[in-house]
Amino acid sequence: MTKQKKYLTKKNPLVKSKINHVSSHLRSRATKALACHAAKGDFVLQECSECQYISYPPRDRCPKCWGVLTWKHQKRHATLLAETTIHSTTDLYFREHVPWRIGTILLDVGPTAFAHLHSNVQVGDKLKIHVMLDRSGNPALFAMPRKVTVNMEEDYQYSQFTASPKGKRILISDGRTEIGQKLTYELIKAGAEIVYLGNADSNLRFKGQDSISKHKNVKIIPLNLLSTKSVKKCSQQYGGKVDILINTASYVRSGSIAFSGKITEMQNAIDLNVNGLTRLAKAFCPAMSARSGDEERPAIAFLDILSIFSLTSHPDYASLAASSAARLSIINSLRSEMSLSGLKVFSTLIGPIEDEWHQDIPPPKVTAEQIAKSVITSLKNGQELTLVGNVAKDIFEKWSANPLLTMRETIK
Numbered sequence: 001m002t003k004q005k006k007y008l009t010k011k012n013p014l015v016k017s018k019i020n021h022v023s024s025h026l027r028s029r030a031t032k033a034l035a036c037h038a039a040k041g042d043f044v045l046q047e048c049s050e051c052q053y054i055s056y057p058p059r060d061r062c063p064k065c066w067g068v069l070t071w072k073h074q075k076r077h078a079t080l081l082a083e084t085t086i087h088s089t090t091d092l093y094f095r096e097h098v099p100w101r102i103g104t105i106l107l108d109v110g111p112t113a114f115a116h117l118h119s120n121v122q123v124g125d126k127l128k129i130h131v132m133l134d135r136s137g138n139p140a141l142f143a144m145p146r147k148v149t150v151n152m153e154e155d156y157q158y159s160q161f162t163a164s165p166k167g168k169r170i171l172i173s174d175g176r177t178e179i180g181q182k183l184t185y186e187l188i189k190a191g192a193e194i195v196y197l198g199n200a201d202s203n204l205r206f207k208g209q210d211s212i213s214k215h216k217n218v219k220i221i222p223l224n225l226l227s228t229k230s231v232k233k234c235s236q237q238y239g240g241k242v243d244i245l246i247n248t249a250s251y252v253r254s255g256s257i258a259f260s261g262k263i264t265e266m267q268n269a270i271d272l273n274v275n276g277l278t279r280l281a282k283a284f285c286p287a288m289s290a291r292s293g294d295e296e297r298p299a300i301a302f303l304d305i306l307s308i309f310s311l312t313s314h315p316d317y318a319s320l321a322a323s324s325a326a327r328l329s330i331i332n333s334l335r336s337e338m339s340l341s342g343l344k345v346f347s348t349l350i351g352p353i354e355d356e357w358h359q360d361i362p363p364p365k366v367t368a369e370q371i372a373k374s375v376i377t378s379l380k381n382g383q384e385l386t387l388v389g390n391v392a393k394d395i396f397e398k399w400s401a402n403p404l405l406t407m408r409e410t411i412k
Helices: 029-039 179-189 211-214 228-237 264-291 318-338 366-383 390-401 403-409
Strands: 046-050 068-071 078-084 098-106 112-117 125-134 141-147 169-172 194-199 218-222 242-249 301-307 342-351 384-389
Touching: 029 046, 029 068, 029 125, 029 141, 078 112, 098 125, 098 141, 112 125, 125 211, 125 366, 141 301, 169 179, 179 366, 211 218, 228 264, 242 264, 264 301, 264 318, 301 318, 301 366, 342 366, 342 390, 366 384, 384 390, 390 403
Parallel strands: 112 141, 169 194, 169 242, 194 218, 242 301, 301 342, 342 384
Antiparallel strands: 046 068, 078 098, 078 125, 098 112, 125 141
């Protein structure tokens, strides 16, 4: 059983935060391909199309017959053959995290591999294996017990690959929406210490404000993503306290390019969905990056919720699709930038929401509760890319297979 971690309420301001070193970014193209699957939470290994040999670590060609290797989903089960604990190393990242357990595992599908070990596993145990991303975005095998135990997510090594909200201070950029409020309750249920809930207009009350403001773990704060001054002032006050930042702000209006909609709707969408995200990242990410190596209260994650139409466009929601595409590009750039500091960047791609702004789109749709629960799951599992709803999953699957055809299918 994993011991429950004690979370400090305050960090000593006189103690300098440690620089968060990350593992080397020098990886092969095959390893980067594995990272793409790990970001979605998939467990895949390379299988030879000629001799069906399953290979690990990632390679360009089959080591048995030199055949072509393809990625295929595999069973996650393995057995721990041997283990060792590293106490001394010249690697800058692991020097800050020793002692560190690693072990030799025998996967049920054949290969023998090295894996990071959860504290609850011992030699001879049957394991459940995950491909996870470390703080720099590199994939690695992590061995977990097959049975879930109490406080299992609080294991120190496992926590270096995830962003569990338990005991964390979390900022939600827009608390006026149903998504922001549902997410707040789910975060508190998951053990968040406090949720700072952004309110763009303190003079205008919003639905649900009375009940959510009474919660002892919630603090409503002024934060308007349309104002650089507001975002900067908020970061100056709370940037040193936020461990996880979640951007829920979104501007949605129906309308096409030529025959319907207004140019002002496009301007508004760009300003909130794109510029608002940029203001948020520029204001908070430097401070959070500086604390990402802190032993006492590290900043660990930046998560953005955006539309799946960022991949394909939508003729009746042109401003949403265009601004979401730019938003996705910004998040990808931010993820690359933050990989140098160890701050994990998550993307949650959602289908049409069951609300008043998506009335023109037929079902299936997603609810605010679905989105909130998916965000919690992605943080707990360290899954950088999450798809919410059947529409999002269907579009992403088709886009992954043939992007041009998927974009063509959106034409009426």
